[in-house]
Amino acid sequence: NAGVTQTPKFQVLKTGQSMTLQCAQDMNHEYMSWYRQDPGMGLRLIHYSVGAGITDQGEVPNGYNVSRSTTEDFPLRLLSAAPSQTSVYFCASGSGYRSPLHFGNGTRLTVT
Amino acid sequence: EDQVTQSPEALRLQEGESSSLNCSYTVSGLRGLFWYRQDPGKGPEFLFTLYSAGEEKEKERLKATLTKKESFLHITAPKPEDSATYLCAVQARRAGNNRKLIWGLGTSLAVNP
Numbered sequence: 001n002a003g004v005t006q007t008p009k010f011q012v013l014k015t016g017q018s019m020t021l022q023c024a025q026d027m028n029h030e031y032m033s034w035y036r037q038d039p040g041m042g043l044r045l046i047h048y049s050v051g052a053g054i055t056d057q058g059e060v061p062n063g064y065n066v067s068r069s070t071t072e073d074f075p076l077r078l079l080s081a082a083p084s085q086t087s088v089y090f091c092a093s094g095s096g097y098r099s100p101l102h103f104g105n106g107t108r109l110t111v112t
Numbered sequence: 113e114d115q116v117t118q119s120p121e122a123l124r125l126q127e128g129e130s131s132s133l134n135c136s137y138t139v140s141g142l143r144g145l146f147w148y149r150q151d152p153g154k155g156p157e158f159l160f161t162l163y164s165a166g167e168e169k170e171k172e173r174l175k176a177t178l179t180k181k182e183s184f185l186h187i188t189a190p191k192p193e194d195s196a197t198y199l200c201a202v203q204a205r206r207a208g209n210n211r212k213l214i215w216g217l218g219t220s221l222a223v224n225p
Contacts, residue, residue, distance in 0.1 A: 004155070031211060042215040043156075043201075050209050058210060090155050097211065098144050098163065103155030 002026050006091050006104035013081040013111045021076040021107050023091030031094045032074040033058070033101070034066065036087040043090070049074055081111045114139045118200050118216035125190055125223050133185040133219045135200030143207060145183050147176050148199040150218070156199055159185075190223045197221070 007022045025032065033048035045058030049068040063085060065077040074093075078085060088108050092101040115138045125131055137145065144163050148156035160169045162178035169176050173194065175186040185198055197220045201213040 033211070040217065042217050043199075043213070044215075045210065045212050048210050056210065058212065092155075094211065098161070100146055100158040100161055101156075101211075101213070102158065103148075105153070105155045 004091055004093055004102050004104035006089075006107050008107060009105070011107060011109050013078075013109065015081060015083060015111060017081050018077070018079050019081065021078075021089055021091075021109075023074045023076065023104060024072050025074075025091075025093040025102070026072065027093060027095075027102065028071060029093035029095050029102070030071065031101075032068065033092050034064070034074070034076045035090045035092060036060065037090060037106075038087050046076065046089075078109075081109075083111045085109065086111045114202070114204055114214045116200055116202055116214050116216040118198075118219050120219060121217070122220045123222070125187075125221070127191055127223055127225050128189045130186070130188045130190070132187070133198055133221070135183040135185070135216055136181060137183070137200075137202045137214075138181075139202050139204045139214065141205035143203040143205045145178055146201045146203070146213065147183070147185055148201065150197045150199055159198075187221070190221075192223045192225050195221055195223045 004025045030051045034046040035043045047066040049055045091104045094101045117136045147159040150156045160176040165180045197218040199218045200216040
């Protein structure tokens with residue numbers, strides 16, 4: 001049982017480059033989300049989805065796009081990377097409203 | 113404003129030395145309080161959910177409790193493998209579809225053999 005799988009684990013980008021962070025879950029969870037974790041800031045919600053075809057913004061959505069074409073996959077796109085996007089990115093999924101979130105092991109992104 | 117504060121920021125214990133971690137929260141209508149453990153280079157791993165004041169949950173050497181203003185994570189006779197960062201998060205009833213969690217900054221626990 002893989003749970004939530006994120007790729008790549010590490011990535012270095014130059015300012016202005018684009019890339020997609022991949023996230024897949026095999027638990028048939030309707031809810032999926034992206035968080036970023038920065039020192040002194042805690043975890044912050046970027047985007048979320050409550051089901052295939054439905055996405056919405058979290059608290060720090062600027063500079064990121066998402067799509068949800070299947071229940072399993074929820075990729076995060078950086079269209080034009082900026083140094084402020086240097087962070088660790090976590091994908092999380094969950095079932096019911098009061099259920100806990102299950103996290104992947106993260107992608108460490110550095111933008112130079 | 114909804115807020116979660118964890119203390120202490122860091123804690124060093126000897127193996128077998130019991131202690132407690134604190135999570136104080138301010139939220140308008142609590143849906144749930146979550147405890148997670150995070151190891152270096154890994155994602156948060158779920159430990160407990162508490163929904164109402166007075167509730168307690170246990171798992172091995174860990175016990176979580178909840179009041180109307182704070183939660184404690186009690187660690188009894190810790191072992192070196194309990195070393196990790198412990199994160200607390202709350203979800204407000206008004207969170208709606210986004211299920212937004214308000215996170216604390218964590219307590220970094222080191223247990224020396």
